[in-house]
C-alpha cells in the first residue's frame with residue numbers, strides 16, 4: 001500500500017458529496033495514491049456507504065469545534081467553526097506524507113508531485129498573502145504535531161476561528177523561512193481571482209491544476225440543467241461559470257448515479273433539475289450580497305431583481 005495519501009474532510013452530506021466529486025477528479029487525473037476521508041456523525045449512513053465507492057478509507061472522528069466561534073460570527077461564516085476537525089489529519093501516522101484538500105476543491109491535472117514537498121507547503125491566501133490558505137496543504141502526519149496543535153487551540157484560540165488561523169499561528173514562519181514551501185497558485189486557484197486579476201488568469205489560467213470553490217456559495221448550491229450541461233441562473237463571469245460547470249460535469253458523470261437512489265434532504269434532493277427556484281440557497285446577509293455584487297453575481301431573480309431595485313429608487317427619489 002502506498003504510504004502517501006490525499007486526505008479530505010466532511011462533517012455533513014453536502015460536503016461529503018463535494019468530497020465524492022473531489023475523489024473522482026483525483027482518480028480521473030490518474031493518481032494511484034490512497035484516498036482518505038475523515039467524517040463525523042453528521043454524515044448520514046446512506047452517504048457513508050456511497051463514500052466507500054470513492055475513498056479507500058473512511059474514518060469516523062469526533063467533531064472538533066472552534067474555541068472561538070464569536071470570531072467566525074464576525075466573519076459571517078459560523079459554519080467554519082467545525083473546520084478544526086481537520087486537525088485529525090495529523091493523526092494518520094500510517095502515512096509518511098499527505099496532501100490535505102478541502103472537499104470544495106476540484107483537481108483538473110495530476111498533482112502527485114506535491115508529495116515531493118515538505119511540511120508545511122501551501123499556497124498564499126488571496127485575502128492576506130502572508131498567510132497560507134488551508135484548503136490545500138502538504139503535511140507530515142505526527143501525533144506530536146497533533147497534540148501541539150490542540151494545545152495551541154486551547155491556549156491561544158484561532159485568530160479566524162477556523163483551522164486556517166490556527167495553522168498559520170502554528171506554522172508562523174511559513175511566509176519567510178523557506179520559499180520552497182510556497183506552492184504555486186495553480187495548486188489552489190480561487191474563483192475570486194478571475195474577478196480581481198483577470199489578465200493574470202488569462203495569461204496563466206491554462207496551467208491551473210486545482211480549483212478551490214472558496215466562499216459561502218458552493219457549486220452544490222448552484223442550480224444545474226443536466227440536459228443542457230449548463231448552470232441555470234449563474235451570472236458571474238464566464239471563467240467562474242466554466243469552473244462551476246466543470247464541477248457539475250464531474251458530479252453528473254461520476255457521482256449522481258451513485259446518490260440518486262438515496263432519500264436526500266434539502267438542497268441535495270434537487271441537485272440536477274431545471275427549476276432554479278426549487279434550489280435552497282444559503283441565506284445571504286447584506287455584506288454577502290455586496291460582495292456578490294462586486295463579483296458580478298447579482299441575485300437578479302430575487303433580492304436584486306430589477307423590480308426591487310426600481311422600488312428602492314422610487315423610495316429614495318420620491319420618498320415613497
Ligand code: UDP
Nearest residue numbers: 009010011012015079083102103104214215
Ligand atoms: N467542512 C465540513 N463541514 C462544514 C464546513 C466545512 O466538512 O460544515 C470541511 C470541508 O472539507 C470544507 C473545509 O472544512 O471544504 C473548509 O470549509 P469551506 O471549504 O467551506 O471553507 P472555505 O474554503 O470556503 O473558506
Ligand code: GLC
Nearest residue numbers: 080083134135162163164165
Ligand atoms: C479558509 C480556508 C478553509 C478553512 C477556513 C477556516 O478560508 O479556505 O480551508 O477551513 O478558512 O479557517
Ligand code: MN
Nearest residue numbers: 102104135214
Ligand atoms: Mn474550501
